[in-house]
Amino acid sequence: MEFVLIAIAILVVGLVLGISLLVGRGRRTTRLDDDATPGTTLTRPRPPAPTERQRPSGSTASGLGLPPDTAEVDGATAPPVDLPPAEPEPGLLFETPPPSAGRLVRLRSRLARSQSSLGRGLLTVLAREKLTEDDWEEVEETLLAADVGVAATTQIVDRLRTQSMVLATASGPQLRELLVRELTAVLGPDLDRSLGTDRREGRPGVVLVVGVNGAGKTTTVGKIARVLVGDGKSVVLGAADTFRAAAADQLETWGERVGVLTVRGREGGDPASVAFEAVRTGVEAEVDTVVVDTAGRLHTKGGLMDELGKIKRVVEKQAPVTEVLLVLDATTGQNGVVQARVFTAAVEVTGVVLTKLDGTAKGGIVVSVQRELGIPVKLIGLGEGADDLAPFEPEAFAEAIVG
Numbered sequence: 514m515e516f517v518l519i520a521i522a523i524l525v526v527g528l529v530l531g532i533s534l535l536v537g538r539g540r541r542t543t544r545l546d547d548d549a550t551p552g553t554t555l556t557r558p559r560p561p562a563p564t565e566r567q568r569p570s571g572s573t574a575s576g577l578g579l580p581p582d583t584a585e586v587d588g589a590t591a592p593p594v595d596l597p598p599a600e601p602e603p604g605l606l607f608e609t610p611p612p613s614a615g616r617l618v619r620l621r622s623r624l625a626r627s628q629s630s631l632g633r634g635l636l637t638v639l640a641r642e643k644l645t646e647d648d649w650e651e652v653e654e655t656l657l658a659a660d661v662g663v664a665a666t667t668q669i670v671d672r673l674r675t676q677s678m679v680l681a682t683a684s685g686p687q688l689r690e691l692l693v694r695e696l697t698a699v700l701g702p703d704l705d706r707s708l709g710t711d712r713r714e715g716r717p718g719v720v721l722v723v724g725v726n727g728a729g730k731t732t733t734v735g736k737i738a739r740v741l742v743g744d745g746k747s748v749v750l751g752a753a754d755t756f757r758a759a760a761a762d763q764l765e766t767w768g769e770r771v772g773v774l775t776v777r778g779r780e781g782g783d784p785a786s787v788a789f790e791a792v793r794t795g796v797e798a799e800v801d802t803v804v805v806d807t808a809g810r811l812h813t814k815g816g817l818m819d820e821l822g823k824i825k826r827v828v829e830k831q832a833p834v835t836e837v838l839l840v841l842d843a844t845t846g847q848n849g850v851v852q853a854r855v856f857t858a859a860v861e862v863t864g865v866v867l868t869k870l871d872g873t874a875k876g877g878i879v880v881s882v883q884r885e886l887g888i889p890v891k892l893i894g895l896g897e898g899a900d901d902l903a904p905f906e907p908e909a910f911a912e913a914i915v916g
């Protein structure tokens with residue numbers, strides 16, 4: 514009997530030691546189930562030693578793994594947020610992403626596929642000495658094949674036709690300039706593409722990211738966090754994709770790389786609770802922006818679409834949603850527009866993120882998405898790399914396409 518008791522005691526001590534070792538080495542995930550919405554856990558990133566930290570000026574410590582300083586909100590001193598203590602892991606360094614300005618120009622080579630089929634295709638035809646009806650048809654076909662859409666294609670062709678006298682005598686660079694101008698014109702150069710990420714009325718900006726499965730939502734949320742951190746903002750991420758456990762892990766990793774807090778729930782938990790909790794955390798920690806990832810859904814599933822509306826309503830009990838970004842996979846072409854219509858019916862979309870533009874020759878999809886939805890493309894994904902997300906700039910895009 515004594516031996517049995519000793520053996521059990523040794524087993525228990527061994528188990529406890531093993532678990533504590535595992536927890537110490539892995540990510541630090543603190544359950545807030547007692548004081549938070551059930552099913553929600555808070556993962557807190559570990560800050561590096563102060564000498565290692567290179568946070569861009571203007572960012573605040575709140576929510577970034579450091580205890581927030583007493584901050585002024587609406588003229589009052591806000592109480593410090595009681596977040597669990599962070600444990601620095603030796604040698605851990607937060608990455609400092611580059612600011613977002615000028616990214617499209619830096620990443621222009623990623624649009625090579627659209628450039629060779631759309632830009633070069635058009636330039637080759639327009640450079641011909643005398644443009645025949647067949648040539649104009651070729652121009653039209655090139656535009657349509659690149660998913661520019663019928664209305665914008667007609668507009669471009671009409672405008673180029675009226676300038677055919679000019680075209681006849683134009684030099685190579687003049688032709689290029691003309692084409693860039695016409696493409697820019699159909700890309701909606703005057704649309705407001707600013708992201709609603711700033712604090713409003715003493716509350717964080719709240720960005721809700723929606724879209725179908727595999728469009729690139731989680732990746733985009735991670736990249737947006739980096740854009741915001743690179744631009745000097747403080748951020749909390751909400752992993753409201755509770756259907757796919759890997760999505761929360763993925764998001765947590767994105768957050769940890771740049772020292773951003775991720776609020777996540779149990780697999781299969783209520784996404785609205787996680788979103789609520791993320792925004793509550795962001796409000797209390799006084800961060801600039803809370804970005805919430807949602808589960809991918811088939812646009813044909815009514816119930817799931819309704820859930821988006823619920824997430825938004827629940828979140829708005831804490832702070833107004835300042836931006837709803839619809840992530841669309843550019844390689845799905847016109848089908849993306851159909852999906853988008855269903856999303857816009859479920860929740861008011863304020864901006865589109867077109868991902869995977871690096872993987873398609875149909876760069877004209879930007880034009881048709883904007884025209885058919887009446888919603889500006891605000892960001893474009895140009896690769897799988899961490900900083901391959903660029904603010905959309907019509908002229909720089911047209912320049913990159915024409916080459």
Ligand SMILES: Nc1nc2c(ncn2[C@@H]2O[C@H](COP(=O)(O)OP(=O)(O)OP(=O)(O)O)[C@@H](O)[C@H]2O)c(=O)[nH]1
Binds near residue numbers: 760871894896901
């Ligand atoms: N080439 C390229 N790949 C991208 C881009 N954006 C995302 N991806 C890839 O697309 C795949 C799907 O991305 P996720 O972020 O997991 O997609 P999701 O929409 O969150 O997926 P669900 O959670 O299943 O709904 C990943 O392999 C990403 O690396 C992009 O701009 N270019």
